[in-house]
Amino acid sequence: xxxxxxxxxxxxxxxxxxxxxxxxxxxxxxxxxxxxxxxxxxxxxxxxxxxxxxxxxxxxxxxxxxxxxxxxxxxxxxxxxxxxxxxxxxxxxxxxxxxxxxxxxxxxxxxxxxxxxxxxxxxxxxxxxxxxxxxxxxxxxxxxxxxxxxxxxxxxxxxxxxxxxxxxxxxxxxxxxx
Amino acid sequence: xxxxxxxxxxxxxxxxxxxxxxxxxxxxxxxxxxxxxxxxxxxxxxxxxxxxxxxxxxxxxxxxxxxxxxxxxxxxxxxxxxxxxxxxxxxxxxxxxxxxxxxxxxxxxxxxxxxxxxxxxxxxxxxxxxxxxxxxxxxxxxxxxxxxxxxxxxxxxxxxxxxxxxxxxxxxxxxxxxxxxxxxxxxxxxxxxx
Numbered sequence: 054x055x056x057x058x059x060x061x062x063x064x065x066x067x068x069x070x071x072x073x074x075x076x077x078x079x080x081x082x083x084x085x086x087x088x089x090x091x092x093x094x095x096x097x098x099x100x101x102x103x104x105x106x107x108x109x110x111x112x113x114x115x116x117x118x119x120x121x122x123x124x125x126x127x128x129x130x131x132x133x134x135x136x137x138x139x140x141x142x143x144x145x146x147x148x149x150x151x152x153x154x155x156x157x158x159x160x161x162x163x164x165x166x167x168x169x170x171x172x173x174x175x176x177x178x179x180x181x182x183x184x185x186x187x188x189x190x191x192x193x194x195x196x197x198x199x200x201x202x203x204x205x206x207x208x209x210x211x212x213x214x215x216x217x218x219x220x221x222x223x224x225x226x227x228x229x230x231x
Numbered sequence: 232x233x234x235x236x237x238x239x240x241x242x243x244x245x246x247x248x249x250x251x252x253x254x255x256x257x258x259x260x261x262x263x264x265x266x267x268x269x270x271x272x273x274x275x276x277x278x279x280x281x282x283x284x285x286x287x288x289x290x291x292x293x294x295x296x297x298x299x300x301x302x303x304x305x306x307x308x309x310x311x312x313x314x315x316x317x318x319x320x321x322x323x324x325x326x327x328x329x330x331x332x333x334x335x336x337x338x339x340x341x342x343x344x345x346x347x348x349x350x351x352x353x354x355x356x357x358x359x360x361x362x363x364x365x366x367x368x369x370x371x372x373x374x375x376x377x378x379x380x381x382x383x384x385x386x387x388x389x390x391x392x393x394x395x396x397x398x399x400x401x402x403x404x405x406x407x408x409x410x411x412x413x414x415x416x417x418x419x420x421x422x423x424x425x
Contacts, residue, residue, distance in 0.1 A: 055250040061260050068260075068267040075271055078278040085285040092292035099299035106306040113310065117317045124320035127327060170319040171326060189338055196332035203330035203362065207337060210352035227326055 131201050131229035137162055140175035140226040143199070148179070151191040156180040156219075163225065174225040176205070182212045182219045192222070202226050329362025331413060336389050340369065343385035348373035351404065364412045365391075371405045379405055390414045 134140050141160050148155060159178040165171050181188055196204060205223040212219045333355055344350045351370035358364040367386075371378055383393055396409040 057250060057253050061253065061257050064260050064264045068264045071267045071271040075274045075278070078275050078282070082278045082282045082285065085282050085289065089285045089288040089292060092289055092296060096292045096296045096299060099296055099303065103299050103302045103306065106303060106310070110306050110310050110313070113313060113317075117313065117320070120320040120324065121313075121316055124316060124323055127323050131323065170315075170322045185341070189334060189341075192337070193332070193334040196334055201327065201330065203326065203357070204333045205362075206354070206356040207333055208352065208354040209337060209341070209350070229323075 127201070128229075128231055131227065132231050134175075134201070134226055135228060135230055137175050137228065140228065141177075143226065144175075144177045144179075144224070147195055147199070151187070151194075153181045153187060153191055154183045154217075156182055165227070171227045172230055174203075174227045177224045177226070178221075179224065180219065180221045182214075182217050184216055185218050188218060188220045192220070195224075199226070201229075325362075329357065331363065333365070336365075336386065336391065336411075339385040339389045340382055343382040344371065345373075345378055345381065348375065348378045358410070364410055366408070367393075367411050368406075368408045371407065372403065373405060374400060374403050379407060382407075383409075386411060 134143060137160075144158075144160065148158065157178070157180045161176050161178075163174050163176045165173055192204070192207070196202060203225040205225050206221075207223075208221040210219050210221075211217075336355065337353065340353055341350055349372035351372050353369040354367070356366045356368075358366060369382075371382065373379075379398065383396075386393060390413060391411040392414050394410040394412060396407065398408075399406045
C-alpha cells in the first residue's frame with residue numbers, strides 16, 4: 054500500500070464520516086419531529102378534554118343554579134346554629150320567651166342520615182301544659198322565627214285543668230357548618 | 232561526449248522512486264468527497280433548520296399542554312366544589328322541605344272540631360324516611376261522620392292529601408289514622424329571623 058492508497062482511504066473515511074453525520078442529524082430531526090407530533094396530538098386531546106369538561110361544567114352549573122341559589126338563601130339562617138350549645142341556648146330562650154308552663158325539657162344530640170352534609174341535629178323533647186292559644190301561638194312563632202327548625206312530632210291532648218291542653222313536641226334543630 | 236569527472240560535477244540528482252498511478256476509477260474518490268462535503272453542508276443545514284422548527288413546535292406544544300392540563304385541573308376542581316355544593320344543597324333542601332310548619336295544620340284540625348264534638352287527642356309524626364309526609368292519629372269524641380268529613384276537609388284545605396285512612400268507631404269516639412302528604416311543591420323561602 055502506497056501513500057496514494059492511504060490518501061484515498063482517508064478521503065473515503067472522511068466522506069463516510071460526513072455521510073454518517075448527515076444520517077445522524079436526519080435521525081435526530083426525525084426523532085424530534087415525532088416527539089413534536091406526539092406532543093401536538095396529546096395537546097389536541099387535552100384541548101378536547103378541556104372543551105368537554107368546560108361544557109359539562111357549564112351544563113352542571115346551569116342545571117344546579119336553582120339548587121345553589123336555594124342553598125345560598127338558606128345558608129344564613131342555617132349558619133346561625135353551629136354547635137349543640139347554640140341550639141340548646143336557642144331552645145331555652147324561645148321557651149322562656151313563650152312564658153309557658155313547661156312540664157319537661159330534654160335535649161339530646163341526634164345523628165342524621167349517613168353521608169349528609171349537615172353534621173347532626175339537637176333534639177328537644179318538650180312537654181307543656183297551658184291554654185290552647187298560648188301554646189299554639191308559641192308553636193307558630195317558633196316555626197316562623199326558626200325556619201330551619203323541624204317539628205318532628207307534636208301531640209295535643211287534654212290538660213289536667215279544663216282550659217288547658219297538653220302539648221308534647223319533639224323539635225330538631227340542625228347543626229350546620231358552612 | 233564523456234567528460235572527465237574532475238572537470239565538471241554532475242548536477243542531476245538521483246531520480247526518486249515513482250509510485251505507480253492509482254486506477255482511473257479511484258479518481259472519482261476526490262469528486263465524491265467534494266460532493267459529500269457540499270451535501271453535508273446543505274443537508275445538515277436543512278435538517279438543523281427543521282430540527283429547530285420541531286424544537287419550537289415541542290416548546291409550543293408543551294406550553295399548550297401545560298395550559299390545557301391546568302385548565303383541566305381547574306375545571307375538575309371547580310366541578311368537585313360544585314358537586315359538594317350540590318350535595319350540600321340537596322341535603323339542605325331535603326331538610327327544609329321536611330320542616331314545613333305544622334302549626335297551621337294543627338290549628339286547622341282543632342278549628343274544624345264542631346261544638347258537639349271534642350278532640351281527645353291529636354298526634355302528628357313525621358315519617359323518618361320522608362319527613363315531608365306525616366302520620367296523623369287522632370281521636371274525636373263524636374259518632375257523627377260529618378265531623379270527620381269536616382276535619383279531613385280542613386286538612387285538604389291546608390294543601391295536604393290523605394292517604395291510607397283508617398277509622399274505627401267505638402264508644403262514641405272515632406279513632407282516625409292516615410298518612411298525609413303535602414300537595415304543594417313550592418320551594419320554601421327562609422323567613423327573616425329576628
